[in-house]
Amino acid sequence: MKGITEPGKQLRQAQIKMRRLTLLAQRYQQAYISQGALLKLSELASTISDMRDFYPAIHSMVAEFLHAENFYVVFYDSDSQQYSPQYFSDEKDQQMIADVPSSAFSSGLTGYVARTAKPLLCDVTQFEKLVADGHIKAQGSPCAHWLGIPLCRGDRVIGVMAIQSYNAEQLYTNTDLLLFNSIGGHTITALDRVKSRELLEDTVRQRTRQLEVINQSLQREIKERTSAEQLQAALYRISELTASSRDMQSFYRAVHQVLSGLMHADNCYIALLDPDKAKLTFPFYLDQYSPPARERPLSRGFTEYVIRCADARLINEQQAIKLVEAGEIKRGMADPTKPGRHSTSWLGAPLLIDQQVIGVIALQSYDKSHSYGDNELNILRFVSQHIAVAIQRKLTTEQQKRHQEELERKVFESTRELRQTNLFLRLQVEERKKAEQKLFFEANHDALTSLANRQMFLQQLKQQYALYKRQPQQSIALLFIDLDRFKLINDTLGHHIGDAFLIEVSKRLQSTVREHDLVARLGGDEFVVLLTSLLHEQDAEEVADRIIERIRQPFLLQGQQVQSGASIGIAYFNTHHSQAEALLRDADAAMYQAKSMGRNRFVIFNETMRERMLQALTMEQVVQQALEQQQFNAIFEPVLCGQARSLLGYEVHTQWQHPQFGPQHDFNQYAADAGLMPQIEQLILQQACQQLNRSDDCSGLMTVRLSTGHLLQPELFDWLKQQVQTVTQKHRLCLAFTERELLQAGNDVSQQLQYLRKQDLRLAIHQFAAETAPMGLLIQQLFDFVKLAPAFCRQLVRNEQRRQLLQMLQTLALHYKFRLLADGVDSPELLNLLLAEGCCFMQGKYVAELISAEQLAKTPSLVFKQLA
Incomplete structure (x- = not known):
């Protein structure tokens, strides 16, 4: 330091x-x-x-x-x-x-x-x-x-x-x-x-929201109370209207004013059911675009939809589209002849009395800016109950008033009549006679056609029968007439067209007979003509020809042209008839025979026909018993590829093995009349499927004929789907349907056929060209085989036009990839002609003889393998 x-x-x-x-x-x-x-x-x-x-x-x-x-x-x-x-x-x-x-x-x-x-x-x-x-x-x-x-x-x-x-x-x-x-x-x-x-x-915000909710609830309660007061006042007003309104029109207008105070009601109408509940009347109709609706029968409108539901309905545009697509409603029912604007919002409520709908009150809007909501729906549902009571009360009052006026009028008229009894006694007697005549006429004549009804006809028939018993030389004939296509006309064009058709038919029938002959309507489209004092039995046939010709001529009914025809059964009185009704029974049987022979013709009843009827009835019972005992067996007819002399497969036929009479084949008509064909076809298909599952040959095709009822009836189609699932080799099973039944079914069987195609099954048309040879069935590309009818094939040898049609079918077969199969090949000449025309698949008597059982067992079925 x-x-x-x-x-x-x-x-x-x-x-x-x-x-x-x-x-x-x-x-x-x-x-x-x-x-x-x-x-x-x-x-x-x-x-x-x-x-x-x-x-x-x-x-x-x-x-x-x-x-x-x-x-x-x-x-x-x-x-x-x-x-x-x-x-x-x-x-x-x-x-x-x-x-x-x-x-x-x-x-x-x-x-x-x-x-x-x-x-x-x-x-x-x-x-x-x-x-x-x-x-x-x-x-x-x-x-x-x-x-x-x-x-x-x-x-x-x-x-x-x-x-x-x-x-x-x-x-x-x-x-x-x-x-x-x-x-x-x-x-x-x-x-x-x-x-x-x-x-x-956050607490303040939550408390504020709670206060807002409480405030909204209070506002809603105030609004509900106000609406309730308005609704109560409206109900009081509706109740008062029954006494204050002068007539029904003023009553309906006042009800509309009350509704206008509750909701938007510029377009409003009231529809009431008639006592029979078959028609709608519109006593009040207010619409800004449509004229007042007219009375009309019940259909598929919005009004009928509410009647069916028996509850109020709110229908907007989207709901209307869904209801139309579902088939619940059809728009434009107010005036079908003049379709107008469609409402954007429709509100309707049923008018109920003792839980029974008597009508509908409806509101609608054409402006999208105004749509009804649940609030208006609830109000109208509530108000409609009181409106229904008021309408019923008002109608009852009006009816009582009318009854009172009617009673007063009758009392006045009775008093006046009593004063003038001596002066008008003769007139009263004559009027009474006219009334009795009118009552007698109404009781004995058809209300629509004014022809004799069943009661009068049977009375006249018995009288003529009694006269015939005393004077057998008198020739009497009965014509039983059934109109063709009447049900189609009635269902398609409406009952009013059907009624006009029946009236015109009655006029034409009366114009074809003499004045003393009787024309009567038994009911529906069934008419009878009783011909008396005939000089010759051929006179009845001439009358039948005239009737058929007149009915065949077109009908012009309210602008609609309609075609029809008549099937007529003729029966003559003879000593074998024990009572008058037997003649009607025989004529009815002859008429059904005419219908079965193609319609638009007449058939004369004979004893053989009665025997056939009894035989048919007996055969139906026998067929029923045979089905219960499973007497039906499957037999197999070979199908040949004639070009390669090889076996394509077999077609399955049904044979009835009767215990006493042996094999029977001609029973289809009896089974069809008894409604047993589907069960028989199911039995044969089961046997064919079992044969397929037992067979070691993996290439032979087995064809089974079915009726289109298996496609049209859901329960039969469900059974068919289950049955084909039991087949292990589905590609070997071919299901055939006749041309005629496919044409009658139309597009109703397209989905079912598509389903069977997806299951790897083969499909065929049976009896093609038996009648019309429709090419539309071929171009649908649903069928693997088209089997030509035997009658068509047999005409190929001598008919050039048939051969040209065969050539055209061959061209279509190449283009749409199906195979032609000729049936009824009974001669080598026909077989060679078919081979020359390129049709190599065939079956028939000659084909079955051509290939022996040994050849069938040895010949490989290469044709089907190529198709597969």
């Missing part, structure tokens, strides 16, 4: 003093920065009420004092040891934070700070040491410097706030650590204040 000079001491003291001043200035500067940060933090806590805005504000504040481009806050739950990031802003790892699990923070620097509860200033060297010592794991993008502090509430760590730098030139100091730690200590306090404010404002 002695060596230090005085000036040296002074310099040293000055340096020490300068360092103290510098340190003091740094501390003051740090205190100033800390104070500014705390003031800024306090200001944030006072102004921010949403936590989503708080963290970005903290980030911005820290960035004012420190390098904090990369900043995040993570909360930590010490009980569950779960980390939940609250805010994350990073220039490198921003995109991947969404995929990072919360558990990843526990193994990094964040978890390390949370566990130690101490601030950490970590550079690259220290980071690598912590990793090497196993305290942490390397995660995310490596940084140059990392600064993190624990967020504590009391002695408990609730989270970590950190900043990091990826630039080695921007490093943090202990001063930055102290400042950041100071900010973090006060962040918890600010966070609690913000959360408290957020909870308070």
Whole structure:
């Protein structure tokens, strides 16, 4: 110390003093920065009420004092040891934070700070040491410097706030650590204040919403009470209308005014059912686009839909479209001849009396800006009950009034008649006779055609029978007439056209007979003509010819041209008839015989026909018994590929093995009349399927004929689907349907045929060209084989036109990929002609003889394999 000079001491003291001043200035500067940060933090806590805005504000504040481009806050739950990031802003790892699990923070620097509860200033060297010592794991993008502090509430760590730098030139100091730690200590306090404010404002919002709900409920209750008062007033008004209205029209107008006070009712109508519930009348109809609706029979309108439902209905445009597609309604029923605008919103309610619908009240809107809702629906449903009672009461009052007026009128007329009894006695007697004649006429004549009815006809028939018994030389004939296509005319064009048709038929029938002959209508489309005093029996046949010719001529009914025909049965009185009704029975039987022979003709009854009827009835019973005893067997007819002399397969025929009479084949008509053909076909198909499953040959085709009833009737089609599933080789089974039945079924069987095709079954047309040879069936590409009728094939040898048709069918077969199969090949000449024309598949008597049983067993069936 002695060596230090005085000036040296002074310099040293000055340096020490300068360092103290510098340190003091740094501390003051740090205190100033800390104070500014705390003031800024306090200001944030006072102004921010949403936590989503708080963290970005903290980030911005820290960035004012420190390098904090990369900043995040993570909360930590010490009980569950779960980390939940609250805010994350990073220039490198921003995109991947969404995929990072919360558990990843526990193994990094964040978890390390949370566990130690101490601030950490970590550079690259220290980071690598912590990793090497196993305290942490390397995660995310490596940084140059990392600064993190624990967020504590009391002695408990609730989270970590950190900043990091990826630039080695921007490093943090202990001063930055102290400042950041100071900010973090006060962040918890600010966070609690913000959360408290957020909870308070949320509570205020919830309370406000509750008050709004209560207010809306009060407003709704007020509105409901107001509506209820209006509704009650309307009901009182409707009740008063029954007494105050002068007539029904004024009553309906007043009801409409009441409804207008409750809802939009510019378009309104009331429809009432007639006593028979077959027609609708419209006593009140107000519509801005349509004229008043006329009386009409029940159909598929909106009004009838409400009647069927017996409940109020609200129908908008979309619901109307769905109802139309479902077939529930049909639009434009107000005036079908003049379709008008369709309503956009329709509201209707039934008028109920004792749970019975007497009519409908309906409102509709054509403007999309106004649509009815559930409120109007409920109002109309409620009001309609009172309107129905009021209408019923008013109608009853009106009816009583009319009855009273009628009674007064009758009393007046009776009094006047009593005064003039002596003067008008003869007139009264004559009028009574006319009334009796009218009653007699109505009781004995058809109300529609004015012809004699069944009662009068039977009476006249008995009288003629009694006369015939006394005078057998008198020739009497009965013509029983059935009209063709009447049901189709009636169902298609309507009952009014059907009635007009029957009236015109009655006029034509009367024009074909003599004055003393009797024309009567028994009912429906059945007429009879009783011809008396015939000189010759041929006279009845001439009358029948005239009737057939007159009925065949077109009918022009209300602008519609209609074609029909007549099937007539003729029966003559003879000594074998024990009673008059037997003649009617015989004529009826002859008429059915005429219908079965093709209609538009007459048939004369004979004893053979009666025997056939009895025989047919007996045969139906025998066929029924044979089916119960399973006397029907499948027999197999070979089908030949004539070109290769190989076997295509077999066609299955039905044979009735009668115990006494042996094999029977001609029983189809009896089975059809008894309705047993479907059961017989099912039995034969089962036998054919069993034969297919037992056969070792995998190439032979087996064809089974079925009626289209198996396609049209759901229960038969379900059975068919189950049966074909039992066949292991479905491609060998071919189902054939006749041309005539397919034409009659039309498109109703298309889906069923498509289903069978998808099951790998073969399909065939049977008896093609037996009548019309419709090409439309061929181009549908549903059938694998087209089997030509035997009659058509036998005409090929001598008929050039038939051969040309065969050539055209061959061309179609190549184009639409089906095979022609000729039936009825009974001669080598026909077989060679078919081969020359390119038709190689055939069957018949000659084909069965051509191939012996041994050849059938040895010849490989390559044709079917090519088709498969």
